[in-house]
Amino acid sequence: MDRNVILDPIHGYIEFDRLKSSLFDTPQMQRLRRIKQLGFSNLVYPGANHTRFEHSMGAMHLASLFLKIQRENEASISAVSDYDGLDEIVVAALLHDIGHGPFSHATEKLIELYTRKSHDDVRHILSDTEVGDVLNDFGFKPSRIAQHIKGETPVSQILSSEIDVDKMDYLARDMHYTGVASGSIDYMRLLNHLEYFESKLVLNAGAIRAAEGLLVSRYWMNVSVYYHHVSRISETMCSRACAYLLENNIVRPQEFARMDDTSLMAVLRTDEGFAGEIANRLDNRNLYKRALYTGLSSVDAGVFKYRDSVSRIETEIAEAAHVDPEYVIIDIPSKPAMAEMKASVFDDGMKKLTDASVFVKDLEHAQINNWKMGVFTPKEYLESVSKAANNFFNVDSKPKIKQFTLTDLLENED
Secondary structure, three states: OOEEEEEEOOOEEEEEEHHHHHHHOOHHHHHHHHOEOOOOHHHOOOOOOOEHHHHHHHHHHHHHHHHHHHOOOHHHHHOOOOHHHHHHHHHHHHHOOOOOOOOHHHOHHHHHHHHOOOOOOOHHHHHHOHHHHHHHHOOOOHHHHHHHHHOOOHHHHHOOOOOOHHHHHHHHHHHHHHOOOOOOOOHHHHHHOEEEEOOEEEEEHHHHHHHHHHHHHHHHHHHHHHOOHHHHHHHHHHHHHHHHHHHOOOOOHHHHHOOOHHHHHHHHHHOOOHHHHHHHHHHOOOOOEEEEEEOOOOOOHHHHHHHHHHHHHHHHHHHHHOOOHHHOEEEOOOOOOOHHHHOEEEOOOEEEHHHHOHHHHHHHHHHHHOOOEEEEEOHHHHHHHHHHHHHHOOOOOOOOOOOOOHHHHHHOOO
């Protein structure tokens, strides 16, 4: 097949053949050029304007490198039941983000709620669009690629597991475009020391230091970028505005899921109600402020039970503060966890990365201390909403210093 190259700021020259070129040119892949990888993080880091499209190319490139390495490792190849799928996994890596909605994670939960499809459930996209036509033309089964993207095959662990090509690329790419210097991702060492063992993707002991480096990068990106309060506020504001559009039948769920950042903002701006007001605030960086912003040292670990009743609590706090419920937004992130810590390591027997590295175990405690929940409101309502939020979550009566373990959090899940 004819091969061409694209110059990428993270990986250098990336090769692609006629199949990849044909997939690049489908409307479904081109749409990813108009979806920012980091949502509204450019309100904090102006350089963070990179897209899902370039990340998809990077993941494809790393999957290609992994494929070359695995073909030289007979023991690893023979240990995975569907090794014939290794060629398919490169295609799946390119297409793995094709199901993301506008502004990435800001709309993810809404799309899942209204369409009953997660962003990695892409069977309908692969079978009913130009992408499916290209796959069929080149002898690939769309249903099989969809299985890999969904993580339903053993070989797909390189794309969807604790340490995978998706994470390797987006961490390196996000660090580059935000300018956050939080270490480096030694993806070549990781790829060379990942192998299949009894149909499980495991890391051998030679890459423990590289895995530690990846986790350090993930930790600092969580603190500095992914959970930065401005990112959380703006994404939550956008999510609430989108919920308003859907609840009032201004857009249909299927139409909403196919939008990109530009088309969504156009719809938000034309609304004459709450959605239009939020669009104006996002356009001008006139964001809600922090009426309450605190961690697990100040609230009970049972706070996670409120994640399923956020709307009710927003209304209750708004009533206590005598403001419209639309002006109270609550953000309770999920329990602090980094999936990479659960990676399997073969080091004198099979063990978890947390057991193979004391350093990683220390990071486990550090991430708990950096978890924050927030209650946000316009500046003019800060005083009244802050008082009501503190009263509701009983923040003032909590001890100033409290230590939680992940076991404590899991016990308070129900």
